[in-house]
Amino acid sequence: MFAKNSPPIDDKYTIHLKELPSPPAHELHALFYRSTRHYKEFCAMATAVRLGLFEALKEPLTVEALCLACDILPEPTHPLCGLLSELGLLSRWGAQYKNTPLSSIYLTTASPWFQGAVIRDIQNGFFLWDHLETVLKEGPVAVEEETFFEDGLVDSLAAEILCGELQKTVTTVAGLSAFKKARSLLDLGGGHGLYAIALCQENPDLRAIVFDFPDIATKAEAVLKTHGAHRVDFVSGNLFADDFGAGHDVVLLSYNPGGKSPDLLNKIADALNPGGLFVTKHLYYRDGEGSKDRLMDLEWSLSAFKGVSKGPHIYRFGGDLHWEAYLKLLEERFTIVETMDADTFAGHPLAKFGDRLDSRMICAVKKNQ
Numbered sequence: 001m002f003a004k005n006s007p008p009i010d011d012k013y014t015i016h017l018k019e020l021p022s023p024p025a026h027e028l029h030a031l032f033y034r035s036t037r038h039y040k041e042f043c044a045m046a047t048a049v050r051l052g053l054f055e056a057l058k059e060p061l062t063v064e065a066l067c068l069a070c071d072i073l074p075e076p077t078h079p080l081c082g083l084l085s086e087l088g089l090l091s092r093w094g095a096q097y098k099n100t101p102l103s104s105i106y107l108t109t110a111s112p113w114f115q116g117a118v119i120r121d122i123q124n125g126f127f128l129w130d131h132l133e134t135v136l137k138e139g140p141v142a143v144e145e146e147t148f149f150e151d152g153l154v155d156s157l158a159a160e161i162l163c164g165e166l167q168k169t170v171t172t173v174a175g176l177s178a179f180k181k182a183r184s185l186l187d188l189g190g191g192h193g194l195y196a197i198a199l200c201q202e203n204p205d206l207r208a209i210v211f212d213f214p215d216i217a218t219k220a221e222a223v224l225k226t227h228g229a230h231r232v233d234f235v236s237g238n239l240f241a242d243d244f245g246a247g248h249d250v251v252l253l254s255y256n257p258g259g260k261s262p263d264l265l266n267k268i269a270d271a272l273n274p275g276g277l278f279v280t281k282h283l284y285y286r287d288g289e290g291s292k293d294r295l296m297d298l299e300w301s302l303s304a305f306k307g308v309s310k311g312p313h314i315y316r317f318g319g320d321l322h323w324e325a326y327l328k329l330l331e332e333r334f335t336i337v338e339t340m341d342a343d344t345f346a347g348h349p350l351a352k353f354g355d356r357l358d359s360r361m362i363c364a365v366k367k368n369q
């Protein structure tokens, strides 16, 4: 039997010890359980990656042999391996453990689909959450926009999109007739450069430019080198302040701060040849629409980019157009040839900055005016 009204919290108040509080505590404890358990599982996975457990367990090993290989202690390693097995990341044969296909593809460094950068990015996000109290009392953590992207997000996105979003995006774009005859492509805020590289692989006559902040150059150039992308160049600049040229056949704008900016849309239209293709992938808000995800809104509020005005909801910037107004402006200068919902092209959410939520991909061809 639960008491109708819970007792006031007061150290002078004496309760009958048999009295149960109402509402029952399990409603609260279930929330604690969900969060603590998942956080601890995440710590186990991240530590196992960092210490090279999955590198060592490409071959079956006993816990003792694993400890020798990774220079760690057997007592905590036994339950760690048990937990990782429960999570589907290790399998056990007798006294030996070995990677499963899931850990072998995504958690070993030599794999092209290694997700270590995603883990690091999630951990960077925890740093901001650790400052929630300070943010609530003193305001958001100030970050340089260039450093924010350079500091792990771009690497994480590169790893994330290789799990499906890149392939689906490229297949859609490569199927469009405007792309098949294209000779030049501009990937604005292209970061890692993977879209430009993959699209050049689809069209042997295409040359591409990845345009991004100068801080991203080293990262992008390393990716270009890895993929032997001789037809892709990196050009540094700020897409709001700098000229990014004219005469392009394709402009790609994927998850950028300017994704809903009218000025940037007009600048892109000016940079494209008539008949040129604009591919844009962003999260839009309908006129009057509020939150899409409260947790992501809170994460959005934790940091402030210097000189950039953020709105109250995730990926909302000052001066953004809402969905209806953006479409109207787009259709003044373009004919839409394809739109896709995130479910058809995006990967699994990670509850972190970079999640697609209900983003849309729009492919539009510039009108001959």
Ligand SMILES: C[S@@+](CC[C@H](N)C(=O)[O-])C[C@H]1O[C@@H](n2cnc3c(N)ncnc32)[C@H](O)[C@@H]1O
Pocket: 145, 146, 149, 150, 154, 157, 158, 161, 188, 189, 190, 191, 192, 211, 212, 213, 216, 237, 238, 239, 240, 253, 254, 255, 256, 257
């Ligand atoms: C969220 S990432 C998206 C990267 C890539 N387009 C993708 O979809 O995976 C945003 C990118 O835009 C770049 N960026 C943001 N603001 C920019 C600006 N004002 N000028 C140039 N690049 C910018 C960032 O450096 C980063 O590489």
